[in-house]
Each structure stands twice: as C-alpha cells, then as structure tokens.
Amino acid sequence: MNLDTDILEKIMPTIKNSHQQHSLQNAINIGFPTMKQEEWKYTYYNKILQQGFSFKTAEHTQTSSITKEFIDANATSSNRIVFINGIFHNEFSSLVNHPKINFWNSNNATESNTVEFLVEINNALSTDGIFLEIGDHVIVDEPIEIFYLSDNNQAIINLKNKIIVGKNAQVKFAEYAINTQQAPTYNNIVTSINVAENANVEFYKIQDGGAGFYSTDNTFVQQAAKSVCNITTLSLSGEIIRNVLQFDINGERAAAHMNGLYLLQQNEHVDNRTLVNHNVANCESFELYKGILGGTSTGVFNGKIVVKQAAQKTNAFQSNRNLMLSNDANIYTKPQLEIFADDVKCSHGATSSQIEDSELFYLQARGIGKTTARGLLVFAFGEEIVEMIKPEALKIRMEKRIAELLNIEF
Amino acid sequence: MNEQDAILDEVVNSEYKYGFVTNIEQEQAPKGLNEDIIRFISAKKEEPEWMLEWRLKAYREWLKMTEPKWANVHYPKVDFQDVIYYSAPKPKKELSSLDEVDPELLKTFEKLGISLDEQKRLSGVAVDVVFDSVSVKTTFQEALKERGIIFCSMSEAIRNHSDLVKKYIGTVVPQKDNFYAALNSAVFSDGSFCYIPKGVRCPMELSTYFRINSAGSGQFERTLLIADEGAYVSYLEGCTAPQRDENQLHAAVVELIALDNAEIKYSTVQNWYPGDKEGKGGIYNFVTKRGICKGNNAKISWTQVETGSAVTWKYPSCILAGDNSIGEFYSVAVTNHYQQADTGTKMIHIGKNTKSRIVSKGISAGKSQNSYRGLVKIHKKAENARNFSQCDSLLMGDQCGAHTFPYIEVSNNNSKVEHEATTSKIGEDMLFYFQQRGIDEETAVAMIVNGFCKEVMDHLPMEFAVEARKLLEISLEGSVG
Numbered sequence: 001m002n003l004d005t006d007i008l009e010k011i012m013p014t015i016k017n018s019h020q021q022h023s024l025q026n027a028i029n030i031g032f033p034t035m036k037q038e039e040w041k042y043t044y045y046n047k048i049l050q051q052g053f054s055f056k057t058a059e060h061t062q063t064s065s066i067t068k069e070f071i072d073a074n075a076t077s078s079n080r081i082v083f084i085n086g087i088f089h090n091e092f093s094s095l096v097n098h099p100k101i102n103f104w105n106s107n108n109a110t111e112s113n114t115v116e117f118l119v120e121i122n123n124a125l126s127t128d129g130i131f132l133e134i135g136d137h138v139i140v141d142e143p144i145e146i147f148y149l150s151d152n153n154q155a156i157i158n159l160k161n162k163i164i165v166g167k168n169a170q171v172k173f174a175e176y177a178i179n180t181q182q183a184p185t186y187n188n189i190v191t192s193i194n195v196a197e198n199a200n201v202e203f204y205k206i207q208d209g210g211a212g213f214y215s216t217d218n219t220f221v222q223q224a225a226k227s228v229c230n231i232t233t234l235s236l237s238g239e240i241i242r243n244v245l246q247f248d249i250n251g252e253r254a255a256a257h258m259n260g261l262y263l264l265q266q267n268e269h270v271d272n273r274t275l276v277n278h279n280v281a282n283c284e285s286f287e288l289y290k291g292i293l294g295g296t297s298t299g300v301f302n303g304k305i306v307v308k309q310a311a312q313k314t315n316a317f318q319s320n321r322n323l324m325l326s327n328d329a330n331i332y333t334k335p336q337l338e339i340f341a342d343d344v345k346c347s348h349g350a351t352s353s354q355i356e357d358s359e360l361f362y363l364q365a366r367g368i369g370k371t372t373a374r375g376l377l378v379f380a381f382g383e384e385i386v387e388m389i390k391p392e393a394l395k396i397r398m399e400k401r402i403a404e405l406l407n408i409e410f
Numbered sequence: 411m412n413e414q415d416a417i418l419d420e421v422v423n424s425e426y427k428y429g430f431v432t433n434i435e436q437e438q439a440p441k442g443l444n445e446d447i448i449r450f451i452s453a454k455k456e457e458p459e460w461m462l463e464w465r466l467k468a469y470r471e472w473l474k475m476t477e478p479k480w481a482n483v484h485y486p487k488v489d490f491q492d493v494i495y496y497s498a499p500k501p502k503k504e505l506s507s508l509d510e511v512d513p514e515l516l517k518t519f520e521k522l523g524i525s526l527d528e529q530k531r532l533s534g535v536a537v538d539v540v541f542d543s544v545s546v547k548t549t550f551q552e553a554l555k556e557r558g559i560i561f562c563s564m565s566e567a568i569r570n571h572s573d574l575v576k577k578y579i580g581t582v583v584p585q586k587d588n589f590y591a592a593l594n595s596a597v598f599s600d601g602s603f604c605y606i607p608k609g610v611r612c613p614m615e616l617s618t619y620f621r622i623n624s625a626g627s628g629q630f631e632r633t634l635l636i637a638d639e640g641a642y643v644s645y646l647e648g649c650t651a652p653q654r655d656e657n658q659l660h661a662a663v664v665e666l667i668a669l670d671n672a673e674i675k676y677s678t679v680q681n682w683y684p685g686d687k688e689g690k691g692g693i694y695n696f697v698t699k700r701g702i703c704k705g706n707n708a709k710i711s712w713t714q715v716e717t718g719s720a721v722t723w724k725y726p727s728c729i730l731a732g733d734n735s736i737g738e739f740y741s742v743a744v745t746n747h748y749q750q751a752d753t754g755t756k757m758i759h760i761g762k763n764t765k766s767r768i769v770s771k772g773i774s775a776g777k778s779q780n781s782y783r784g785l786v787k788i789h790k791k792a793e794n795a796r797n798f799s800q801c802d803s804l805l806m807g808d809q810c811g812a813h814t815f816p817y818i819e820v821s822n823n824n825s826k827v828e829h830e831a832t833t834s835k836i837g838e839d840m841l842f843y844f845q846q847r848g849i850d851e852e853t854a855v856a857m858i859v860n861g862f863c864k865e866v867m868d869h870l871p872m873e874f875a876v877e878a879r880k881l882l883e884i885s886l887e888g889s890v891g
Contacts, residue, residue, distance in 0.1 A: 038480070293823075309808065324823035327790070333818045335829070342805035342835045349830040387598040 005031060006203040011055055015124060024124035024162050030117045042300045043271045047230045048214045048240055051184045053156045057127045058086035063301075064151050066180065067090055071149075074176065076393040077142040081105075084164055086157035088128050095144065100135025102181045102284065108160040111223035115255040125310075126160040135164035136196070143172040143204075143391050150185040152179075161191040168183040172202040174394055177209050177238075179329045183240070195227040202390060205243070207232045208401065213238035218246075232389060234398060235262040235270045236405060242271040249311075253280045261385040263405055264297030264329070271300040278289060278311035283291045290385055292378055292406075293329035298406025302331040309340040318348040323355070323381050325361035375408030442491045443664035445469065450595055451496050454567040455599070458572055468585035475589045481752040482781040482813055484618035485694065485721045493659055494890030495597045495630070548719075554612075560605040561616055564632055567603035574605055578636055582665040582700045582729070589647030590661040590696040590723075596631045598663070601631035606641035606672075615871055617646040633664040637672035639705065644675040644871055658683075660719075661696045670732070675713070679878050682718035687749025689777075692720025699726035703735030703761070704834050711738040712755065713869045716876040720749060723781065727756035730792075737766040740866040743779030744882060745810070754784035754801075754815075759825070768799035771863050774810035781813040786827055788820045795825035803833040804862055 005028045015021050027275045033045040071082060071092050081103070082092040088105035095103050105128055112123040134140065139312045150157065165171055179185045187209075195201050207215055215238060221229050235241050276285045290297045301320045322331045337350040355377050363373035365401040382402055389395040440447070448469055452462040477488075539756065540654040554561050560571060567575050590816060602618045618633065637643055637776050647664075660682060666674050676699075685692025695718075701710040712726040728737030740757040757766035774780040782801045803812035814831045838857050844854030860867070 096679075310806070322820070324820065327823045329821075331818070335814075335816060335831070336813045337803075337831060337833060339803070339805065339813065339833050340810045340811040342810065344835075346833040347831060348814070349819055350816070350827070351829070352818065352825070352827040354823045369721045385498075387644070393612060404591060 003257050004183070007055060012088075016058065017107075017109055018060075020109050020124045023109070023112050026113065029122060030115060030120065032230055033117055036244070039273070039302075041345060042298065043240070043269065048186055050099040051186065051212075052213075053152070053184075053186045053213065054154055055121070055125065055231075056155050057125050058155065058157065064079070064149075065359050066149050067153050070116050070180075071147060074178065076174070076391065076397060077145050079140070079144040080147065081132075081147065082147045083128065083157075083159060085151065085153040086128065086159060088157070093167065096142070098135075098138060099141075100138045102131075102133040102135075104130045104174055107150045108162045114200065114220065119190055119218055121219070122158045122160055122188050125156070126158040128353070129159045130163065131159040132162070133164045134166055134169045134171050138166065138171075139169065140171040141291075143174045143394065146166045146173060146175040148175070148177045148187055148189070149180065150187075153181065153185055154284065157187045157189070159187070159189045161189070163191065163193045165193065165195050165201050168198045169196070169400060170200040172204075173408045174204040174206065174389060174391070175219050177213065177215060179209045179213045179326075180274040182212070182236070184214060185209070185218075186214040186313040188216045190218045190220075193222070193229070194220065195223045195229050197224045197226055199224075199227045201227070203229070203230045203231045204389060204391075204394060205231070206236070206398070206400070207241050207243075208236040209233065209237055209238040211237075211239070213306055213394055214240050216244075218244045220245045221245075223251060223254045223256060224332040225249065226253045227251065228255045228257070230259070232354045232385065233258075233260040233272065234258055234385070235260070235264075235272075237263075237265075238268060238270075239267045240271075243273065245272075245274045247276045247285065248272075248279060249277065249283045250279050251405070252280050254283050255328050257284075258285070258287040258289070259385050259388055261382050262289070262299055263382065263402060264291070264293045264295070265405070266295040266297065268297045269300075271302075272296075273302045273304075275304045276306065276316065276347040278307045278314045278315040278316065280310060281312045281314070283302070283311065283316045285317070288385065289320045290382060291320075291322040291330060291331065292323040292325060292382055294341045296326070296328040298330045299332070300337065301331075303334070304338065305346060305348070307339045307341050307346060312341050313348065314341065314346065315343040316344070320350045320404045321381075322350075322352040324352060325378065327353070333368045346395065373408055377402060379408060414887065415750045429548050440758070441494050443469075443493070451597060451599055451657055452651050454496065457565070460576065461596040463586070464580070465596050468592050469597075472589070472596055474815075475586070475592055477589050479616035481723050481783070482779065483721050483723060483750040483752050483813070485503045485724070488659060488694065490593070492568055496599050503586055505577055513590065528570050531602040553614075557610050557611055557613065558607040559610060560603065562603055563636065564598070564601040564603050567634070568850065571603070571605070574636070575634065578665070578667055579632075579634055580625040580665075582667060582702050583663050583690075583698050590697060591594045591663050591726055594632060594663045596697070598630045598632040601633045602635075602660070603633075604635045604643065604645065606637045606643045608638045609640040610638075611641070612643040617648070629658075629662070629771065631662050633662070634667075635674060635676070636667065637674050637708075638665045639669045639672045641669075642673045645677070646871060647676070647678045648681070648877075658692075659694050659696070662698070663725075664697070664699040666701030666710055668701065668703050668705065668708035668710050668735075668840050671707045672674040672705065673709040673711075674701060674703070675711045675871075676726070678712075678714040678716075679870075680714065680722075683758055684747065686748050687722040687747045687776075689720070690772050691778075692749070693718065695719035695722045695724060697724040699724065700728040700729065701727070701737075703732045703737065703764075705735075706732040706761070707734045708732050709736040709738075711736075711740075711869070713740045713866065714742070714753075715866070715870065715882075716741070716743040716751060716753060717882070719751070722753055724753045725755055726876070727758070728766065729758045730766065730795075731760045732764075733761040734763045735761055738763070738869075739766075740869045741770045742773070742863045742866045742878070742882070743771070743780055743782075745771045745775070745780045747776045747778060749778040750774075751779070752783055754782045756785040757787070757797060759786075759788045759795040759797070762791070762793045763795070765796045766798075768797070768801070769865050770799075770801040772801070772803040772812055773859065773862070774803065775806040777807075777809045777810045779813070781815060783815040783819040784833075785830070786819070786825065787817075788822060788825045790821045793822065793824055795822075795827075797827045799829040801831040801860070803831075804859070805833065805835045807886045830871065
C-alpha cells in the first residue's frame with residue numbers, strides 16, 4: 001500500500017493554529033516514513049496505519065469507563081498525571097503541592113521545522129500535553145507517574161510534553177501506557193526534557209500496552225553542566241513500538257544514562273533508536289540495551305554516539321545485548337560511533353546469542369529443573385536492567401510483571 | 411612551534427614517493443562513455459560477441475542507476491563523460507620475453523620496487539602488471555601452466571578460456587549489483603584471471619600490480635579468481651598512481667569463487683595517490699570486492715592495508731554459502747590530510763556452521779575521516795553460525811574523525827554474534843612508558859601503531875608485510891595526537 005499524503009491535506013482546514021498548520025505542511029512535504037529510509041529500514045510504518053487509525057485532533061466529548069480504582073491499582077505513587085484517550089483527566093490527576101512546581105496541561109505546539117515526520121505530525125495534531133516546571137532546588141520524593149490510557153479511541157493520540165527541571169532539582173518520573181479497549185490504539189508522543197545545572201532526573205518509560213498497542217515515542221533531553229539524566233525504557237508488550245531517544249549534552253561534566261529492556265513475544269516489534277550528541281568536553285554517557293526475543297518477534301536497535309570536536313575527554317560507552325529464545329526471531333542491531341575529537345574513550349559492543357548449555361547444566365547439576373533453570377537465566381539476563389530502577393515499589397512491580405510475562409514462578 | 415606541531419608538520423609534508431609519470435606512447439579512447447566506446451573497447455580486446463553483449467547489458471543497467479549517496483564521504487560529483495575509459499601503452503609487437511618490454515616501462519617498475527626481472531629470479535612471485543588499463547606482462551606463466559594453473563590477463567582469458575570466464579563472470583558481483591560495478595562491467599579493459607584446478611596448491615604467491623599513468627583516464631580492472639575443489643591460492647594486489655591535480659577514478663571489481671574445501675587468501679596493499687596536503691587531486695577508489703564460499707569447508711580471507719586514495723569506498727565481502735565455510739577480513743585503513751575512507755566488510759552467513767571473523771583497525775590523522783561500515787547477516791538456515799568482529803580506531807590530531815557503522819542482522823537463535831569497537835588516541839601513559847625506557851617519542855608512536863596493527867599485519871604474506879609496514883611509517887611517522 002502506498003500511502004498518500006492526501007489524507008493529511010484533508011485535515012488542514014480543521015487546524016487553526018498557524019504553527020500547527022506549518023507543521024502539518026512540513027509533514028506532508030516529508031511524507032510517510034518508508035523502509036527505503038535508513039532510519040526506517042527495519043520498521044514498516046504502514047503496518048501501524050493499516051489498523052485504521054485516523055489523523056485528527058483529540059475530541060473532548062469522548063466517554064470513558066476507566067475508574068479511579070483502576071488507576072490506584074496501577075500506580076505506585078500519589079503524584080499522578082492522567083490522560084484518557086489523549087485528553088487530560090483532572091479528577092484522576094494529583095500532584096504534590098509545592099510553590100515551585102508548576103503544572104498545567106496545555107497545547108505545547110510551537111514553531112517546528114524538523115525533518116521527522118512523526119515529530120511534525122505530533123506538533124500539528126496535539127492539543128494537549130504536560131507542561132511541568134520543577135523549580136530550582138526542589139526535590140520531589142515520590143515519583144511523578146504519567147498515565148496514557150485508552151479505552152475508547154480510534155484516533156492517533158498525539159501528546160506533546162514539555163518538562164523543565166531547575167537547578168539542583170531532583171525528580172523521578174514513571175510513564176505508563178495502557179490500553180484497555182478491544183480495538184487497537186496508537187500513541188504518538190513527543191516529550192522534551194530540559195535538565196538545568198546540577199539537576200538529577202530519572203525517567204522510566206514502561207510500555208506494556210498488550211495486544212493492539214502501537215506506539216511511536218520521541219524523547220529529547222537537553223542537559224546542562226553537571227546534570228545527571230537517566231532514562232530507562234522497558235518495552236514489555238505491544239504490537240509495534242518505536243522509541244527515539246535523543247540526548248544533547250550541552251554542559252560540561254554532565255552524565256547521561258540510557259538503559260533499555262525489550263521483552264518480545266509472538267510477532268511483536270520493537271525499534272529503539274538512541275542518539276547522544278556530546279557537544280562539550282568532559283562528559284560521560286552510558287548506554288545498555290538488552291533484548292529477550294521469542295516467537296517471531298523482531299528487535300531493532302540503532303544506537304548512535306556523536307562526539308563533536310569540542311567534546312574532548314569524553315567517555316562514551318554503549319552496549320546492546322540480545323538473547324534469542326526462538327529460532328524465528330530477528331534482531332537487527334547497529335551500534336554506531338561518530339567521533340570528531342581525539343582525546344576520548346569510546347566503545348561499543350553488540351552481541352546476539354542464546355542461553356549457554358553450560359549455564360543450564362550448572363543449574364541442572366544442582367537439582368533445578370530445566371524449565372526453571374531456563375527461566376532463571378532469562379530473568380537474570382533482564383534483571384541487569386530492572387535492578388537499576390531506583391524506586392523500590394516500581395522495581396518490585398516490574399520484576400513481578402517480567403516473571404509473569406516469561407511464565408516463571410519464584 | 412612546539413615539538414608536537416613540528417612532528418605533525420613533518421608528517422603533513424611527507425611526500426608521495428610514487429608520484430612520477432612515465433612517458434610512454436599511449437593509445438587512448440576519446441573521452442566520454444557511450445555504446446560506441448564500449449564497442450571500441452571490446453573490439454580492441456578482440457572479444458567474442460557474448461562479451462560485448464554482456465558489457466552492453468551492464469551499460470544499459472548503469473544508465474538507469476544513480477550514484478550511491480549513503481557512504482560517509484564527500485567529494486565533488488564525478489563527471490562520467492569526462493573520463494577516458496581506455497588507455498593503453500601502444501602495442502609495438504608481441505612480447506615473448508622481458509627484454510622486449512618498453513624500457514621506459516621497465517624503469518617505472520624499478521622505481522616502484524617491482525622490477526619484473528628481479529622478481530622473476532629472486533622472490534618467486536608470479537606478477538601480472540596492469541598498466542593503466544592493460545595487462546603488460548604476466549610472469550611465470552609457464553611454470554604455472556605445468557600444474558594446470560591459469561594465471562593471465564582478463565582479456566587473454568576471455569579469448570583463450572572463454573568457457574570458464576563465461577561460466578563465472580558476474581556470478582558473484584552481477585552487472586547491476588551497484589552503480590560502480592555496473593560501470594566496471596560495461597567498460598572494464600583488463601585485469602587478472604586466475605583458475606586453480608582441483609586439488610592443486612598454488613606453489614607461489616600470485617600478484618597483480620595496478621598503476622594508473624595517463625591523465626584523465628579511469629582504471630576499471632576486473633579480477634576473477636576461481637579455486638576449484640581442494641585448491642589453495644594466495645593472491646596479492648598492489649596499486650600506485652602518479653601525482654596529479656585532478657581526481658582520477660578507479661572502479662574495480664574483484665570476484666572470488668571458492669568451491670568445496672578450497673581456500674583463497676587475497677591481500678591488498680592499496681597506495682593510490684591520496685592527493686596533496688590541501689586535499690587536491692588523488693584517486694577516487696570505488697571498488698566492489700566480493701567472494702563466495704560456494705562449496706562446503708571453503709575459506710576466503712581478505713587482508714587489506716589501505717593508505718592511499720583521496721576517497722575510498724570499498725567493502726570486501728564474503729558470502730558463506732557452503733556449510734562449514736569460513737570468511738575472514740583483516741584491515742588496516744590509514745587516512746591522513748584530507749583523505750576519506752569508508753570501508754568495511756559484509757559477512758553473509760547462509761550455510762550451517764559458518765564462521766567469520768572481522769578485525770578492522772582504522773587510523774586517522776590530519777583532517778581525514780575514517781569510517782568502518784560492516785554488515786554481519788545470519789540467515790535463518792545458517793545454524794550454529796559464529797561471528798566475531800572487532801573494530802578499533804586510533805585518532806591522531808584533533809581535527810580528524812573516526813566512525814563506525816556496524817549492521818548486525820540475526821535471524822535464528824543458535825548462532826553467536828559478537829561485535830566490539832573502541833576509539834581512543836595514543837595514551838600519554840603509553841608514551842610515558844616508552845620514553846621512560848629511553849625510546850624517543852617518534853619511535854614510540856611507530857611502535858604503538860605497529861602494535862595496534864599487528865593483528866592484521868600478521869596475516870599479510872611476507873613480501874607485503876614489509877612493504878605495508880614501511881607504508882605505515884611513511885604515512886604516520888611521528889604524528890602524536
């Protein structure tokens with residue numbers, strides 16, 4: 001099927017904001033992503049659209065059957081920001097009261113001139129999103145949890161979020177995408193995070209949408225000097241998930257951490273793309289993505305580290321490791337380095353393998369049954385990422401969920 | 411100017427010592443490319459009808475293609491109508507011994523350090539020399555003939571071993587494989603052909619020397635190497651070109667075919683003129699090299715030392731089709747001044763228990779850009795396939811760049827793929843260690859670089875290893891990052 005940008009032309013009259021019109025025109029000019037593009041070489045975007053999602057702005061009249069109990073059951077913290085079917089839900093949301101924390105839901109559409117189709121579409125069609133400002137020196141103890149729920153929705157959910165973290169502030173985020181409807185749902189979310197000097201940000205993305213869940217996520221992080229930002233992406237279930245994560249390190253002595261775990265079964269497809277721009281000297285970035293691939297699933301990893309000429313004394317490490325559980329799974333990995341500075345230490349590695357017979361034997365020799373032994377080994381492979389989750393409640397919840405998905409009991 | 415700058419300056423000013431021109435009467439085709447030029451080349455070579463058809467087919471495919479843009483190199487667009495596609499030393503008469511070769515030509519070879527005569531007597535290496543577009547002289551042909559080995563120029567092979575050429579040419583690199591392969595298929599003027607019959611172990615190293623001499627001409631040679639069941643051959647390739655201000659084009663195709671239990675070892679020392687220190691001139695080296703392990707237990711090994719060319723675009727690859735076959739790639743790529751290299755390999759695992767190993771060492775200095783681009787693909791049927799890749803980059807100076815683009819595609823669960831890459835400069839601690847022991851900075855750098863490349867150098871045949879080591883020293887002596 002060759003997609004026509006006509007469907008985008010048709011919605012042009014419904015858009016009022018001039019920036020958004022401009023973005024829509026950009027998207028039309030760029031055209032739909034195709035597998036001929038290097039960035040989309042292994043992901044078939046049309047397959048998402050074939051589910052019949054419509055391009056339009058979210059409607060405020062939609063009804064929903066999601067209750068507060070449902071959110072309570074899924075939350076680990078009292079700081080919540082809830083979106084239902086792409087619309088902010090005030091009653092279900094609550095946020096710690098602090099004079100230096102500003103939050104409102106707003107249309108964050110701005111003038112945008114990127115070359116990314118999805119970013120432009122998001123800017124053109126989003127009417128809602130998070131605007132959150134954490135003031136200088138504020139330490140938020142409990143994680144702020146962001147829910148994207150859908151139970152009655154056919155349109156693409158476009159949300160554009162803007163998060164600003166002030167100097168010396170510390171904050172944790174956990175983001176969940178859940179689909180409770182029978183019909184498929186598709187989230188196209190763009191989040192930009194500004195991390196000021198000395199600030200510390202942890203962001204956990206939990207993608208567990210189940211069958212019929214499609215997601216394309218773009219996250220942009222700007223880091224100032226001496227800040228630390230840690231983004232962990234757990235892709236646990238869904239049909240097609242594509243994550244684009246971009247770090248721009250603009251201040252010296254900053255550290256960026258990217259961790260990811262993708263757990264794939266059946267014909268799930270996860271595409272992780274990361275880009276770290278080391279623009280200044282004396283910074284560090286660490287990246288570890290691990291994949292467990294079963295069924296006929298496909299995993300894609302494209303990690304890119306760019307060290308600009310000014311970024312001397314950079315340490316950048318990147319690793320992608322894959323465990324193949326099924327003979328029908330596919331992994332496409334491309335760890336990429338582009339280095340223009342000479343006084344740097346950069347390395348990357350990628351592996352793909354299956355469970356070692358010797359490891360299985362070790363456990364079996366100690367009286368552990370083969371199935372349990374396999375389960376233990378697979379779980380342990382993923383645990384390296386999960387144990388880096390700092391909020392204890394979230395970590396335990398994730399461990400349980402992963403054990404459940406792998407069908408193992410402890 | 412401090413010491414570091416002085417040393418760097420010296421490197422920057424080191425000249426290309428092969429940059430001389432030989433004045434030999436040339437016979438050239440007019441500039442430009444069209445079907446008539448191809449007919450002209452084909453007629454000149456006295457080729458059979460099928461070969462001409464094959465060329466024309468490639469040309470027609472080429473017309474439909476566009477230049478690849480994905481490589482990490484930047485250069486002004488090549489005007490393919492401004493290239494001379496055929497240039498040959500004027501034939502005076504049939505040559506039967508070395509004495510009859512043009513003395514000017516012999517002088518050239520002496521300057522290059524590959525005096526044919528001397529080589530013939532002393533080192534026991536059979537050489538096929540391709541001068542501009544034509545193979546000038548193939549040594550040792552008779553000795554090889556006794557064992558049934560065919561080693562001759564491509565045009566001779568097309569005339570005398572038509573059936574073999576027809577059977578294998580284009581089977582590994584089809585005419586429409588890529589833009590430059592199609593161009594080469596249409597206009598290739600000569601190259602080397604080698605056939606090792608069943609069970610024969612080639613008693614000596616086979617070697618080809620390529621040189622572009624006349625201005626404005628492109629060199630398009632085509633090499634076809636077939637190792638029949640159980641055969642073994644080690645093949646060397648070397649290249650130089652004169653210093654010129656304009657850019658010259660080199661678009662070669664190399665095809666290797668290894669049948670059951672055969673082994674091919676292919677080594678290259680590439681030293682085309684890299685352009686001057688302002689980045690003016692130099693060769694555009696757009697080469698398609700690919701080997702296929704057609705039979706079971708076959709082995710193909712590529713070893714390359716790349717120090718020349720303004721722009722390099724080269725990916726010697728292995729298709730591991732036979733069960734238990736092995737592919738290897740060892741590479742040292744050195745870039746200096748404004749050189750750009752985008753090089754690497756492809757390992758396509760199709761057969762069961764296939765193994766591949768990639769060791770790539772990139773060294774960038776001056777304002778150069780050095781990229782490794784590789785693909786490891788494990789097909790679903792390639793059970794128990796195994797790959798190990800390592801790409802290390804060494805940066806000298808703060809204006810150069812090193813890049814890696816490794817693609818890994820795995821489609822089954824019983825194969826193992828490992829990739830690792832590092833980028834760093836020569837550490838101050840390393841230099842300190844040497845200097846503390848009374849070894850001066852320059853020698854220390856040379857030793858560290860040699861150590862860095864050792865893994866690859868060890869895989870070069872003796873004669874080449876010496877030359878390659880010298881080349882490395884010339885390219886990089888004393889440059890401390």
